[in-house]
Amino acid sequence: MGxxxxxxxxxxVNELDGVFLNMYxxxxxxxxISQPVFGYHQGDMEDLTxxxxxxxxxxxxxxxKEKGILIGFxxxxxCPDFSIAGKNLGRDGKxxxxxxxxxxxxxxQKPDFFLFENVKGLYKTKxxxxxxxxxxxxxxxxxxxxxxxxxxxxxxxVAQDRDRIILVGFKKELVPESMIDLKxxxxxxxxxxxxxxxxxxxxxxxxxxxxxxxxLYDKPLTRKPRGIPMDTTVEYWxxxxxxxxxxNSKNFFIxxxxxxxxxxxxxxxxxxxxxKRLHRWKYSPTVAYGHNEVHIHPYEDRRxxxxxxxxxxxxxxxxxxxxxxxxxxxxxxxxxGVPFVAAKAVxxxxxxxxxxx
Numbered sequence: 542m543g544x545x546x547x548x549x550x551x552x553x554v555n556e557l558d559g560v561f562l563n564m565y566x567x568x569x570x571x572x573x574i575s576q577p578v579f580g581y582h583q584g585d586m587e588d589l590t591x592x593x594x595x596x597x598x599x600x601x602x603x604x605x606k607e608k609g610i611l612i613g614f615x616x617x618x619x620c621p622d623f624s625i626a627g628k629n630l631g632r633d634g635k636x637x638x639x640x641x642x643x644x645x646x647x648x649x650q651k652p653d654f655f656l657f658e659n660v661k662g663l664y665k666t667k668x669x670x671x672x673x674x675x676x677x678x679x680x681x682x683x684x685x686x687x688x689x690x691x692x693x694x695x696x697x698x699v700a701q702d703r704d705r706i707i708l709v710g711f712k713k714e715l716v717p718e719s720m721i722d723l724k725x726x727x728x729x730x731x732x733x734x735x736x737x738x739x740x741x742x743x744x745x746x747x748x749x750x751x752x753x754x755x756x757l758y759d760k761p762l763t764r765k766p767r768g769i770p771m772d773t774t775v776e777y778w779x780x781x782x783x784x785x786x787x788x789n790s791k792n793f794f795i796x797x798x799x800x801x802x803x804x805x806x807x808x809x810x811x812x813x814x815x816x817k818r819l820h821r822w823k824y825s826p827t828v829a830y831g832h833n834e835v836h837i838h839p840y841e842d843r844r845x846x847x848x849x850x851x852x853x854x855x856x857x858x859x860x861x862x863x864x865x866x867x868x869x870x871x872x873x874x875x876x877x878g879v880p881f882v883a884a885k886a887v888x889x890x891x892x893x894x895x896x897x898x
Contacts, residue, residue, distance in 0.1 A: 542569075542574070542881060542884070543883070543885035543887070543888050544884065544885075544888040546885050547889045547892050548892055550578065551578070552577055552605060552612075553579040553582065553598070553601055554577050554580075554582065555584065555586060555589065557584065558583075559583050560866065560867075561870070561877075562583050564866065565874075567863050568862065571860075572859050586646065589646055590645050590646050590649060598650060611654070612652040612653050612654075613653060614643075614647055614652045614654075614655040615656045616643055616655075616656070616657065617657070617659060617705075618640040619877075640659065641676070647680070647683075647710075651684075654710060654712070654715075655685075655710050656708070656709050656887070657708040657710075658705055658706070658707055659706050660704075660705060660706070661705065664706035681727035684712060684714075685710035685711065685712060685713065686710065686711050686712075686713050686720075687708060687709070687710045687727060687728055687729065688708075688728065688729040688734045688736075689707065689708045689709070690736045691705070691706050692705055692706075693705075693744050694883045695747055695748075696740045696883075697739060697741060697882050697883045698742065698882055699773070699824075699854075700775050700777065700778045700825055700855075701825045701828055701853055701880060702824050703880060703883075707887060709734075709891060711894075711895075713727070715895075715898055716898065717898070734890075734894055735894060736890060738890055739887075739889050740886075741772070742773060747770070747773060750768050750769060750770075751824075754766045754769070766822060769822065773824050774821065774822050774824065775819050775820065775821055775823065775824065775839060776821040778852040779821075781852070781858070782852040782857075782858035784848040787846075787848035787851075787858060788861045788864060789848040789864060792847035792848070793844050793845060793846040795843070796843070803837055803844075806837060808820050808821070809823060811826050814834075816835045816837060817834075817835070817837065818838075821839040821840065828850060828854055828875060828876050830850070830872040847862060847875070850872060850875045854875055854880050855880045
């Protein structure tokens, strides 16, 4: 959706989980976004690398190429196996293997460009870095010029501290030789890709601003502290998305045994592994609701609602889920996503680069 709002057209969507796919289709329909050119496909991504699945996808790609359309593959293979907080199974984990599957899909179909998104652990953790470098070398051998950046959602005006590695590749024939690093072949010169163009709050600066006033959060604040950008606060997004009036405002887990525990946690205390109470004038920890991860409303003694979680992911307030779905599915789908505003900014960056070639 971020790419669509940046001017790209969605041609084909693949999702394994039927419930997740229907949630996505429902949200798009409510926002009056047209159906992808070749529709939706429910199935294992690996099926698209062989037999009938491969033939089907190749047909879609070739028919687009015949029209002279630039083709991009945009994806983020499931990341728990590379997450520092996950099982750390890496490339051998069931989900870790999907990163290699995605690379195979790209190498087979040879889109004009691709985006690969994953957790910081794949990029920073020594045991996973080797696998990541192998993937990059495969892309280079297949004729792609690469550029990468560890982004944080808060840099783009999202009220969330969420690091993700973004790897982007372009077919070598699209890129002028003058833009390629002579010392590190198949890599774009840092000065040639506008990673910083859509960054609103550089990482060091924004976290330094919060650090300066951190002691103020020891007591409730009814007004935003000076010097803090409004769009990086939880309260801004709650109000922007009118979360109390949103169709999913009543969709939240009602605690039975944890009421006293929730009431005892002060606003802004996110020190625990779970039951982290947000602060209205700060950003949220990473929105991820698996493994008993619980975010508590800043000033109400309850867990946050689906509408509030959607707001933390910076989605438009028109983005809604059908209210009769399992809560666990809704929260997992939200946590699995990439913050909309960040996705749109990255898409704008790629679009600007392609238009400059």
